[in-house]
Amino acid sequence: MLLAIDAGNTNVVAALVKDGEIKARWRIATDARRTADEYAVWMHQLLQIEGYQRSDVSAVIIGTVVPRALHNLEMLSNKYFGVRPLVAGRGPAEWGITLDVVEPQTVGADRVLNAIAAHAAHPGDLIVIDFGTATTFDVVDYTGAYKGGLIVPGINLSLDALVAATAKLPRIAIEAPKGHSVIGRTTEDQMHAGIYWGYIALLEGLVTRLKAEIGRPSKVLATGGLATLFEKHSDVFDAIEPDMTITGLSLLYERSRT
Secondary structure (H helix, E strand, O other), rough: EEEEEEOOOEEOOOOOOEOEEEEEEEEOOOOOOOOHHHHHHHHHHHHHHOEEEEEEOOOOEEEEEEEHHHHHHHHHHHHHHOOOOOEEHHHOOOOOOOEOOOOOOOHHHHHHHHHHHHHHHOOEEEEEEEEEOEEEEEEEEOOOOEEEEEEEEEEHHHHHHHHHHOOOOOOOOOOOOOOOOOOOOOOOHHHHHHHHHHHHHHHHHHHHHHHHOOOEEEEEEOOOOOHEEEEEEEOOOHHHHOOOHHHHHHHHHHOOOO
């Protein structure tokens, strides 16, 4: 089986993939100092819980936006799984799509992987929104080319900055409001309304502008854990696909074998 590892700024997600189907997935907080041995202890225990062994892993592919984490993840693959890992965007795992931007080398691996997965599953022009540490909007045209996009602070990052920079505002959980009112009656209600409805307005406003600039019908896809939170009060998404980045890694691995 394939072990696909997506190392993001907030979490490292690892998934077992067989014949394109995700069999198990796990998540751990990203720490660039975490050693290969520490990863191995974590992975060994979780594999056993799911009924798998290390020997079941026959290939590894890594995608990361945290360069300092890559070495230890490569060591994990070499030392504990006995396989030389593929690194997304390098060597046999080159992207295989056009990055039609001014500085293609600066595009995050997760964004390219999302573009690969989105185009493979959906025809036509696409807008891919990924809710991570930052919220990214990526434009993929009908040929599968990555055309660029937008980066805005993620909702948790925005909330953390608001609380850190004020003396009296409390830390609150991100959740959908019970009603549709944007007028809060308490401080916490006002924070909930501001962060939630403000983000809805941001999503809908930017998608409207992106579609107008693309000039052709475009499907909007979402990935990331918070996508379902906004689905409750907006019809901005055409589909939510939480495993898009892992799917992109799996597709990239299969392409590398041909």
